[in-house]
Amino acid sequence: MLIKEIEQQIVEEFSIFTDWMDKYEYLIELGKSLPLIKDSDKQESNLIKGCQSRVWLNAEFKEGYLFFTADSDAIITKGIISLLIRVFSGRTPQEILSSDVSFIEQIGLKENLSPTRANGLLSMIKQIKYFALLYSVKK
Amino acid sequence: MLILQHNYLIMEKLKSIEKIRTHFSALEQSVNGKPLIYLDNAATAQKPYCVSELVNEMNTRINGNIHRAVHELSARSTELYEGARDAVKHFVNAREREEVIFTSGTTASINLLAYSLSSISLKKGDAVLISEAEHHSNIVPWQIVCDIHGAQLRVLPIDDNGLWRVDLLDRFLDSSVKIVSLAHISNVLGIINPIKEVITKAKLVGAITIIDGAQGVVHTKIDVQDLGCDFYVFSGHKLYAPTGTGVLVGRREVLEKMPPWMGGGDMVESVSFQKTTYAQIPLKFEAGTPNFIGASALGVAVKFIESLDAEVVENHEREIKDFVFDQLTKIDGVRIYGDNSINKIPLFSFTVDKAHPSDIAMIMDKMGVALRSGMMCCEPLMKRFQTESMLRASFAVYNTLDEAQLFISSLKRAINMLR
Numbered sequence: 161m162l163i164k165e166i167e168q169q170i171v172e173e174f175s176i177f178t179d180w181m182d183k184y185e186y187l188i189e190l191g192k193s194l195p196l197i198k199d200s201d202k203q204e205s206n207l208i209k210g211c212q213s214r215v216w217l218n219a220e221f222k223e224g225y226l227f228f229t230a231d232s233d234a235i236i237t238k239g240i241i242s243l244l245i246r247v248f249s250g251r252t253p254q255e256i257l258s259s260d261v262s263f264i265e266q267i268g269l270k271e272n273l274s275p276t277r278a279n280g281l282l283s284m285i286k287q288i289k290y291f292a293l294l295y296s297v298k299k
Numbered sequence: 300m301l302i303l304q305h306n307y308l309i310m311e312k313l314k315s316i317e318k319i320r321t322h323f324s325a326l327e328q329s330v331n332g333k334p335l336i337y338l339d340n341a342a343t344a345q346k347p348y349c350v351s352e353l354v355n356e357m358n359t360r361i362n363g364n365i366h367r368a369v370h371e372l373s374a375r376s377t378e379l380y381e382g383a384r385d386a387v388k389h390f391v392n393a394r395e396r397e398e399v400i401f402t403s404g405t406t407a408s409i410n411l412l413a414y415s416l417s418s419i420s421l422k423k424g425d426a427v428l429i430s431e432a433e434h435h436s437n438i439v440p441w442q443i444v445c446d447i448h449g450a451q452l453r454v455l456p457i458d459d460n461g462l463w464r465v466d467l468l469d470r471f472l473d474s475s476v477k478i479v480s481l482a483h484i485s486n487v488l489g490i491i492n493p494i495k496e497v498i499t500k501a502k503l504v505g506a507i508t509i510i511d512g513a514q515g516v517v518h519t520k521i522d523v524q525d526l527g528c529d530f531y532v533f534s535g536h537k538l539y540a541p542t543g544t545g546v547l548v549g550r551r552e553v554l555e556k557m558p559p560w561m562g563g564g565d566m567v568e569s570v571s572f573q574k575t576t577y578a579q580i581p582l583k584f585e586a587g588t589p590n591f592i593g594a595s596a597l598g599v600a601v602k603f604i605e606s607l608d609a610e611v612v613e614n615h616e617r618e619i620k621d622f623v624f625d626q627l628t629k630i631d632g633v634r635i636y637g638d639n640s641i642n643k644i645p646l647f648s649f650t651v652d653k654a655h656p657s658d659i660a661m662i663m664d665k666m667g668v669a670l671r672s673g674m675m676c677c678e679p680l681m682k683r684f685q686t687e688s689m690l691r692a693s694f695a696v697y698n699t700l701d702e703a704q705l706f707i708s709s710l711k712r713a714i715n716m717l718r
Contacts, residue, residue, distance in 0.1 A: 180331065180665040185716060212657040212673050214687060233687065234655040235717055236662075 163255055166247050167263035174267040183268070187239030194242040195249070197229040208283045213237045215284045219291040225250050226295060228288065237281055240269060248288055256292035261285055314608045316615050320697045322347040322603070333667025336702045336709075341486050341514060341646055341693035342671055343536045347603050350540055350596045353379075357592040365591045366565055366582075380591045383598020384581070390601040391531065392522040393548050400554075400581045401594045404545035405513040406436040408532035409480070411547060411560040411584065412509055413440035418558055420477045420507060423449035427478045428471055428506070430455040430463055430492075431683055432485045435676045437511045441480065450477075457683070460638035461488035465496060472504055479506045483515025483531075487675045487689065488637030489646030491519060498528050507553060513537060517695075518616070518644040520609065529553050535593065540600035544593040547584070554580045561586040612696050619694050619703050620645040626707040630714065636684055645694035648675065654717040656690040662713040668706055 177183045197206065201218045208215040213234035220227045228249045232238045247263070248256050264270065313319050320326060325345040328335050337345060357379070363372030365380050380401075388396045402408045421427070427441045431454050445452045453471050456464045472479070479501040484491050498508045508528040512521065516533040523531045530553075535544030559566055559577055563586035568576040577583050624639045624647070632652030637643060651659060660672035671691040674681050681687065692706055 181662075181716070184662055184665070188716065212688065213655060234657045236658045 163247055163251065163259045167259075170243055170246070170263050171266045184236060184239075188235050189239070190242045191235050191238030194231070194238050195229045195245055197231045201229070202231065208287055210281075210283060213281075215241065215281065217284055217287050219288075219295075221295045221298065224252055226253060226256065226291060228291075230284070240264065240281060241284065244285065244288065253292040253294075253296035257289065257296060313606055314611055316611070316697065316699060319607060320699070322349070323697050324348065324351070326697060330667050330669070331665050333665075336668045336698075336705055338692040338694060338698065338702070338706060339669045339671045340517075340695035340698075341537070341675075341691065343542070344517070344539050344695055345697070346539055346541065347600070349599050349603050353596045353599050354541060354592055357595060362592070364588055376591055376595070379595035379598070380589075383595045383601075386598040386601050387546055387548075390521070390605065391516075391546075391548055392524055394524060395551065397580045398549055398551055398554070400547040400549065400584045401589055401597075402532075402545040402547050402584075403543050403590060404534040404536070405511060405532050406534075408530075408545055408547040409436055409509070409511065410440045412480075412530060412532070413444045415557040415560045416478060416507060416553075417444035417448055417450070419556060421445070421448040421450045424451075424475060426451040426453050426476045427480065428453045428455060428476050428501075429480050430482070431457045432461065432463075432488055432677065432680050433480075433482055434486055434511065434513070435678070436513075437480055437482060438679070441478075451475075454679075455481075457488075460640075461485070461490050461636060462638070463492055463497070465493060468497065468500055472500055472506070474504050476501070476504055476506045478509065480509040480511065482511040482513070484518060484644060484646075485637065485677075485680075486514050486646070487648045487677050487680055487691070489514075489644045489648070489693075490637050490640065491515070491642040491644065494528070495526060498526060502527070514644070514646070523548050535597040535600065538597070538600055539603065540597035541590075541593040543590045544597045546597075549580075551580065554584070559583055559586065563587045607696065615696070616645050616694070619698065619700060622700060623647055623692070623694070623703050623707070626703075630707075630711060632714075632718075636689065645698075646691065647693075648689045648691040650686050650689055651714055652718075654714050656688045658717050659690055659710065659713045662716060663709050666709045666712070668709050 174183060177186065197216045197218045202216050206216045206218050208217060213232050215232045215237060217228060217230045228245050230241045230245060232241060323345045326335060361372060361375050363370060363376045365377040367373060384396050384399050388399045393399050402411060421444060427445055427450060429437060429441060441452055455471050458464060481494060481497060483494055494510055501508045509530040510528045512531050512533040517537055529550050531548045533546055536542040566578050566583050566586040568578050620643060627633050627635055627647060627649060633649055635647055635649045656672035660670050663670055673688050675691060
């Protein structure tokens with residue numbers, strides 16, 4: 161499946177919710193199935209610090225594809241991270257670099273990406289793109 | 300003249316919270332489909348009509364650069380700006396109007412004091428005293444200047460209830476301490492600190508005393524002469540006035556010894572390439588074109604506050620504080636920082652077991668409740684209480700008991716979703 165198709169799937173999943181509480185309940189559920197970063201990988205170097213919540217992100221490059229594991233101390237952030245990983249994990253660096261995260265806005269979570277230095281989520285997306293850039297020049 | 304005859308300046312005492320509320324248009328809106336319950340007043344407050352109307356009036360009509368020209372618009376703008384200085388002088392009971400300096404806020408005021416005072420009062424081996432509960436704006440400027448001058452930054456600890464360890468004061472306060480800078484009320488703990496006691500002791504060792512009144516000016520009646528501090532600083536935007544405004548009240552004796560911080564127009568007496576002389580206070584510390592529209596509106600804001608029945612406001616704040624404290628402590632797993640005491644204002648920073656502050660804040664936002672989550676710009680204080688972040692609800696004069704009840708019920712609902 162293409163990244164765009166997965167994003168579309170996610171947008172459709174969320175469109176059945178009319179109430180905000182239901183969306184957040186769903187995100188909380190999704191957060192429980194996040195591919196968790198190993199505790200041993202929860203180091204300073206993998207910590208993306210924000211004032212709102214802490215986010216850990218680990219990337220592994222295998223046979224041309226990037227795989228991500230992550231964690232956060234905030235559940236809703238975990239839910240959104242699990243969506244991001246669903247979209248970006250197991251992809252080539254080129255695919256990641258050429259896509260955007262507009263689906264987050266489409267499911268109505270734009271405020272979670274407000275560009276404050278406090279935003280661990282926004283920093284994580286930047287970090288994913290950074291990894292993609294890094295590995296796009298590796299063989 | 301339109302503004303001086305404005306109703307708000309000769310208001311009868313506003314005696315009911317419902318009536319006070321009607322002056323704040325921002326409170327009438329809905330967010331996420333729910334009526335706004337704005338409980339982030341410690342971050343910034345909403346503005347009454349008299350403030351926004353003056354700002355609009357000046358932006359659209361009464362606008363001319365102050366202190367400079369002789370034309371009509373300049374004269375009227377100057378009158379409003381200097382009238383605001385008189386209003387603030389009255390509001391804080393400063394000795395003279397020249398001791399009231401307009402700045403762009405508390406942070407700018409503290410930076411001004413740090414740079415200017417340290418250049419004459421701080422040398423290698425000297426010390427500056429702050430507390431463990433200070434806001435970054437009352438920590439970082441001192442770190443910077445202590446670094447520059449080789450001085451030491453001393454930190455007065457707090458106890459687990461959030462109270463200053465005044466019992467340890469003698470250990471921290473000796474004659475090498477040249478500057479003491481402390482918050483009147485902590486923006487996290489919400490406790491009115493015993494500043495008079497500390498100011499008295501600080502004076503005995505010859506230290507200059509500075510009080511960060513960003514929260515203090517909002518919740519207590521300020522009398523700088525009674526407090527006895529050398530400097531009292533605060534922001535306009537938490538005091539129902541526009542952003543980008545602030546005040547530094549200082550005693551003449553100290554101000555006159557201080558070199559200017561910013562140089563430029565209006566703060567000079569004469570300029571030549573050989574020698575420049577400076578203006579007298581307050582203008583010595585008001586370089587460039589100030590936010591004269593904002594400051595004029597600050598003057599109106601303090602008059603508005605003076606029109607509120609003080610007893611009604613005090614009783615109301617106490618009623619809300621007691622209610623919220625009582626209800627919060629009944630929720631399982633809630634820890635409040637800053638003990639409830641007679642000196643606590645209606646400001647509650649807390650954590651909830653197994654529920655992250657940002658998750659709770661996000662959910663409550665969808666219910667129309669505006670709270671603050673994070674470090675409140677007090678990272679050392681967070682570490683002291685061994686938490687990464689907290690949740691804060693801070694009530695202003697226009698918040699009602701109904702809103703407090705909705706805050707509690709929404710909080711319980713959010714917690715249930717997360718636990």
